[in-house]
Amino acid sequence: xxxERHYSMWVEPMRPERYxxxxxxxxxxxxxxxxxxxxxxxxxxxxEMERVDPGCVFKLVLRExxxxxxLPIPEPTSDEGSPGPMPPSNRPTKRPSSGFTxxxxxxxxxxxxxxxxxxxxxxxxxAAANRVAEDPGISYNPLFIYGSVGLGKTHLVQAIGHHVLxxxxxxxxxxxxxxxxxxxxxxxxxxxxxELLRSAYRECDVLIIDDIQFIAGKExxxxxxxxxxxxxxxxxxxxxxxxxxxxxxxxxLEERVRSRFGWGLxxxxxxxxxxxxxxxxxxxxxxxxxxxxxEVGSFIAQSVRSNVRELEGALIRVGAFSSxxxxxxxxxxxxxALKDLVKDRAQLxxxxxxxxxxxxFDVKVSDLKGKSRTRHIARPRQIAMYLCRKLLxxxxxxxxxxxxxxxxxxxxxxxxxxEALKGDxxxxxxxxxxxxxxxx
Ligand code: ADP
Ligand code: MG
Numbered sequence: 001x002x003x004e005r006h007y008s009m010w011v012e013p014m015r016p017e018r019y020x021x022x023x024x025x026x027x028x029x030x031x032x033x034x035x036x037x038x039x040x041x042x043x044x045x046x047x048e049m050e051r052v053d054p055g056c057v058f059k060l061v062l063r064e065x066x067x068x069x070x071l072p073i074p075e076p077t078s079d080e081g082s083p084g085p086m087p088p089s090n091r092p093t094k095r096p097s098s099g100f101t102x103x104x105x106x107x108x109x110x111x112x113x114x115x116x117x118x119x120x121x122x123x124x125x126x127a128a129a130n131r132v133a134e135d136p137g138i139s140y141n142p143l144f145i146y147g148s149v150g151l152g153k154t155h156l157v158q159a160i161g162h163h164v165l166x167x168x169x170x171x172x173x174x175x176x177x178x179x180x181x182x183x184x185x186x187x188x189x190x191x192x193x194x195e196l197l198r199s200a201y202r203e204c205d206v207l208i209i210d211d212i213q214f215i216a217g218k219e220x221x222x223x224x225x226x227x228x229x230x231x232x233x234x235x236x237x238x239x240x241x242x243x244x245x246x247x248x249x250x251x252x253l254e255e256r257v258r259s260r261f262g263w264g265l266x267x268x269x270x271x272x273x274x275x276x277x278x279x280x281x282x283x284x285x286x287x288x289x290x291x292x293x294x295e296v297g298s299f300i301a302q303s304v305r306s307n308v309r310e311l312e313g314a315l316i317r318v319g320a321f322s323s324x325x326x327x328x329x330x331x332x333x334x335x336x337a338l339k340d341l342v343k344d345r346a347q348l349x350x351x352x353x354x355x356x357x358x359x360x361f362d363v364k365v366s367d368l369k370g371k372s373r374t375r376h377i378a379r380p381r382q383i384a385m386y387l388c389r390k391l392l393x394x395x396x397x398x399x400x401x402x403x404x405x406x407x408x409x410x411x412x413x414x415x416x417x418x419e420a421l422k423g424d425x426x427x428x429x430x431x432x433x434x435x436x437x438x439x440x
Contacts, residue, residue, distance in 0.1 A: 010037060015063065022056045024049070027063035034060045102184065102200045107175050111158035117283055119276030122152060125267040129156045129240075133163035136171075136206050136238035140265035142229070146243045147269030148393050150309035153242040156269070157208045160240055164206050171205040178214040182221045189220065201228045206238040212261075213243045217252035226257050233263070249412075251420040271393060272308065277301040280308060281315055290319035291329040299334050303342045306393040314338055350388045350402035353438060357384035360434055369404030383430065385411050386418035391438060 014037070017025040028034055037045075037060060049056050113133070118126045125147075131139045143160075145153050161173040176184075188197035201207065207228070215221050232239050243250060246268065247261040272280065278301045285292035296318065304311045314337075321337040322329045335342070358365045361380040368381045385403065388394045389411070396408035396415075403411070421427045 010040070017061070022053070023059055024056060025059045025061055027061050029063050034062065102174055102176075102197075102204075103180075105175065105177070105180065107158040107161055108155075109162075111155040112162050113159045115283070115287070116152065116155055116159060117272075117276060117280045119272055119279065121270040121272045121276055122156075125156060125269050128265055128267050129160050130163075132238055132240060133160040133167075136160075136164055136168075137236040141233060141236070142239035142241055142261065142264040144241045144243070144247065144261045144264065144266040145269060146246050146266070148244055148271075148306070150307035151269040151271060152308055153269060154210055157210060157240050157242055160238075161206060161208055164238075168205070172203055173206045173208070174201070174204040175208040175210070177210045178212050181209055181225070182215065182218055185221045185224045188224075194224075198224075198228065198231075202231050202235070204232065204237060206240065207232055208240045210242050211244065212241050213245055213250050215253070215257075216250055219254075222254050222257050226254070226260065229257075229260055233260075239264075245419070249416050249419060251416075270395075271306040274301055277305070277308075277311055280311060284312055284315055285319075288316075288319070290315060291322060293329060295331050296329055296334045299331055300338070303338055310341075314341060348391060348438065350392060350394060350399065353387050353391065354384050354402065356438060357387065357434060360430070360437075382414035382418050383427075383434070385414035386422075386431075387434060387438065389415045391435070 013029050015027050017027050019025070028037065045058050049058055113126075113130065116122075116126065125145050128140055128143055129145070132141075132143045145156060147153055158175060161175050164171055165173050184197060185194075188194040209225070215225060229239055241261065247253075247258050247266060250258065278297050281297045281300055282292065284290070285297075292315075300311065300314050300318065304314050318329060318334045318337045321327070321333055325333075327333055354365055354368050357380055358368050361376075361383075363377055363380055367377045368384055370377075372378070381403065385399050388399045388402065389396075394402070396411040399411035399415075400406040400408045418427065418431070422431055
């Protein structure tokens with residue numbers, strides 16, 4: 001399985017060229033694609049091909065005629081012309097003087113402030129986003145929003161983009177995932193078009209880079225980001241960044257880049273409280289015409305706590321159950337529809353993680369909760385803390401408490417340490433096997 005965000009980026013551009021003499025030749029737009037696909041999907045593709053045509057080989061080649069990622073965008077022929085595939089608020093409103101425009105992926109037209117439910121968990125972030133949308137470049141520059149997956153980061157930053165486009169005709173908003181940014185840079189280098197790329201970025205009034213954590217370890221992209229950031233910041237253009245971690249926790253990040261993130265405002269999105277979860281469910285049910293009762297809403301909101309995307313998914317599942325089975329939406333139906341989900345949630349706790357990690361490394365639970373700093377205990381403790389953070393989305397103070405009342409900085413440092421080591425040969429297999437056994 002390929003995650004959705006990878007699919008459009010890496011898999012969709014693959015084009016079969018020929019299939020002869022037991023060789024399947026597939027072209028891709030960049031050398032970067034070749035590396036990525038070989039590294040990430042090579043084994044999977046090989047296995048699949050062995051099944052279909054044993055002995056067949058798979059070859060990736062560069063598609064030379066492809067345009068680089070930076071594309072000239074044709075002038076619209078008439079004002080009344082069809083708005084094309086992008087939502088109107090997302091079309092470039094002026095042709096930059098460099099003659100090049102960065103490819104702008106369409107923003108989700110639903111991701112506006114009106115559809116974003118606020119509560120204590122996201123009040124600060126929403127207020128800051130609002131301020132930036134009203135006064136881009138003046139307030140909080142850059143705005144750095146972090147929080148774990150599914151808490152509304154993309155929604156909130158796209159809301160800024162929509163707001164600016166609507167209220168400041170002629171301004172240019174560039175929304176990009178970090179993967180796109182990285183690809184742009186790699187393409188720019190490959191096609192010797194870095195200067196054009198830079199001037200295109202410099203023409204942005206608002207640059208939004210989503211999920212910056214993916215820039216970790218990518219030196220050329222970090223360097224380019226650094227320069228682009230400085231240029232935009234000097235010109236008082238707004239830069240908005242999201243990440244799943246706070247700046248201090250992003251591994252393999254150049255210090256000068258990390259320090260820039262703190263120049264403006266760093267705010268987090270926390271998992272929504274019960275009332276906010278209920279309000280989100282109500283709004284979504286109304287919008288999508290999903291039958292809903294308060295009782296069912298409470299049940300869903302109690303069952304799914306830490307991820308709004310999953311919360312919405314649970315509601316959709318209940319709606320689908322009711323519609324496909326021609327049954328009214330009741331508490332019983334909701335329980336049935338969500339029984340796997342609820343079972344999983346109920347079982348995993350910090351205590352269970354501590355027990356499993358202790359058993360796995362053959363140390364005592366009391367050691368993990370204790371103070372010993374010897375390596376054979378400290379490392380399993382760090383791993384257990386990291387897993388609490390990752391699998392339970394627990395806050396650092398919560399984790400500290402679960403480990404015998406430790407300070408939140410201990411949990412934070414443990415998490416940071418394992419984040420940095422998680423690819424290493426003496427850590428990765430343990431993490432992998434623990435994670436699998438804990439999610440089983
Ligand atoms: P992230 O980028 O943090 O992973 P998204 O912005 O993709 O999360 O949000 C996941 C889903 O949850 C989206 O459908 C989004 O509209 C919805 N969502 C998140 N937070 C809220 C909120 N406070 N109000 C309404 N919808 C929300
Ligand atoms: Mg996102």
